[in-house]
Amino acid sequence: MDDADRRILRALQKNPDLTMRELGEETGLSHTPCWRRLAKMKESGIVEERRFVVNPAAVGFEIVFFCQVRMKEHSREGLNAFEAAVKHIPAVNQCYTMTGDHDYILRVLARSVEDYEKTIKNSLMGLPNVAALHTSLTLREVKNSSSVPL
Template sequence: MGETITLDDTDRRLLRLLQAEPDLTLREVGERLGLSHTPCWRRLARMREAGVIEERRHIVDPVAAGFEITVFCAVRMNGHSREHLEEFEAAVAGIAEVVQCYSVSGDHDYLLRVLARSIRHYESTVKNALVQLPHVLSISTSVTLREIKNTTDVPL
């Protein structure tokens, strides 16, 4: 990540457009924003360099890919030393079914979002991976019934 930058209105319009229509060509983006190719490219390069734009990727629908179950796991740790937290975070990063992990405040220490093909698959993930995570005191599980909203768009 580079230097901190201030986003102007054109930067925000550019980011909103790319979030909504990521497959537009640079020429199409420039036309929509009233910019020529070079200034549009420079703005994108500056925002990439500063870390405002992290990466480009396609978003896969988990259900369409066979992952019917989304589970949120609230994890409570049995110790809070830097070593314990780093060991936990390194271990959880290696579990493919854990697609998000957040350090949180409140009654729990971490919140995990876990994808599974079925309840049986989730049970296997619990037995073979989650309960094996280092320094875990307890895991509280909430199985989602229905997804109401899920977006990666930043409200610019």
């Protein structure tokens, strides 16, 4: 990856809706090299996808919780079963494995505290291999970015 690739990525992180012509103007390249470079970065896995981001609060998901999960046991089968099951819970929109006292952290969207309680009781507590859940309610979002510093 060279400086031209970085310019392309920086421009698209700021505005993923740029046309190839606009991207060329922004980066100092013509649209054909921009297109070729972007295609190559997609093929190599540098660029995964363009996303359409929905504001959760604007569609009724006013509350964000983080839920730390501790597992009963750490066998491959137990962890795989948990990961497969958590992928099917729509309210969980992010899941990461962790080091430290907890094994996973989940970002959970909810319309209300009652809605979150239902998610806990009906979905999260029933996940395979879960020993304990520790939940924190967010008060407000300070920063939320998927940009990579290039």
